[in-house]
Amino acid sequence: MPSREPIDVEQKFSNDLVNLALDTMKMGKQALVFVSSKKSAEKCAEDIAVKMKDPSPVGDVVATDILAAIQKPTKQCERLARCAVKGIAFHHSGLTHKQREIVEDEFRRGNVKIICCTPTLAAGVDLPAFRTIIRDLKRYSETGWGGMQYIPVLEYLQMAGRAGRPKFDKFGEAICIAASEDDKEKIHEKYVLGEPEEIYSKLAVEPVLRTYLLSLIATEFVRSKKDIMDFFSRTFWAYQFKDMHKLETIIDKMLDLLERYEFIISKKRDGFVDASKLEEEEGRIRATLLGRRVAQLYIDPLTAHHLIKCIRRSASIALSPFSLLQMVSNTLEMRPLIKVKTSEFDKFNEQFAKFASDLVQKEPSIYEPEYDDFINSVKTAFVLLDWIDEKDEEFLYEEYNVRPGETRAKIDHADWLLYGSEELAKLMGMQDVIKHIVKLRFRLKYGVKEELIPLLRLKGIGRVRARKLYNAGIRDLGDIKKADVTTLTQLIGKSISLDIKSQVGEDLEKAIVPENKRKGQISLRDYGEE
DNA sequence: GGACGGTGAAACTTCAGGTTGCCTC
DNA sequence: GAAGTTTCACCGTCC
Missing domain, CATH: 1.10.150.20 (5' to 3' exonuclease, C-terminal subdomain)
Structure with a gap:
């Protein structure tokens, strides 16, 4: 139901968002406010909370729960608790799982009236509200044209779709905030009247294609190049791509890569093959033992290759926790890495110098474009290193500006990749490395010396x-x-x-x-x- | 005249999130 | 590109 009578909102404060939020609460309803960054989510929640005169009836209890959900509350936790006292909250990936759960549950119970959130809440979580207020329809993006870009219509629909609780409201309201008249026109045209974008096959993404191709071969679902082409020709990707010839080139490139990494072997005519089976064996593609394990572990072959190279190199250096943490940090799976800020650049380079001899990967030159990722992986490794040095969340937030939820996510990912490395090292017969990894995983899990x-x-x-x-x-x-x-x-x-x-x-x-x-x-x- | 606090403009910095794996004495 | 934060200059007040 795209159009309704204009609604009348009291313009009590200069901030439209605050006015809308207060109006929602005056109606005895709840709202979700969508913004484009974690910082904004926190600030919006705070802006609304400070304008509320009275605390919410059970606000204190909710606030206490939020603070109790973590060993040592960070400034972020205290900020959230202060908002919760007034029945307002923010929600993003920087919160711990427990805190997210509290915010969601208390919203369902009606003890939290407004949640200011990043798109975390748009997908996955079932949390309808009478109103969804979408403040930011633009988001920063490094890819494409760069700068601020309008979010996809599909995403807008995800957010708007949260408005209206089936059992409680006859309708819901999705409100976008426009910065100007021009902006208003644009939003109306693009989102309210616009069509959602086409859906594109995820197979077109290289890491996904690499992973699936290897897993198809490893499980013997496909046994030859012909099987592979048959399979992919029946996918949505091929349907969209249309040009099978070009598609074959992409797959050939991938097969080549997997073979170079020694994850697959393709049997050529000159191999030692029983003459009677020659025809069957010709063009046969198999996964190596290593390739099969990589597929089972479900790590990107590129990552697996990186880990294997590092493990090999580790034999010649004195391996330290930093070596392994940096090794797993510099992978696609760990992205987004914890970023080195402009002002921190020198500091982390200096700190890294102390660990340079522990490095198991080749250090890129400071002038190469990969250096950014590299130094970020160093910072990420430092965060994890401090974690296993028993530093608490508050310290990590102050020192590195990483929020508790982000720390946890990095720890989990690192553990998964270390497990993968352990398994690969087993196949490579690198007992010494395994010993180090097992110990490190244990320390990482509990955050201890x-x-x-x-x-x-x-x-x-x-x-x-x-x-x-x-x-x-x-x-x-x-x-x-x-x-x-x-x-x-x-x-x-x-x-x-x-x-x-x-x-x-x-x-x-x-x-x-x-x-x-x-x-x-x-x-x-x-x-x-x- | 100097210390201090408040204010606002200018400069600077940073920018969402999700899933995958196991079985070990 | 824009929001949020930090820095800095400026001004008024007080001692």
């Missing part, structure tokens, strides 16, 4: 409790056994003390039979860490 590893084997002991125990001189399972329960209780509380005592085989009460290992915990025993 090496010395805490023995204590983390215990259920109920994370980075904070392990540190408390360690500082009190209780440094391994033997120390736990010897330690007095009263001492332990003072450090980490009674129930956990009894529990860990039982985990080391001392049943002081009828303790629950402990699991030997936490779910998903990585074993270090094989690697001399007993």
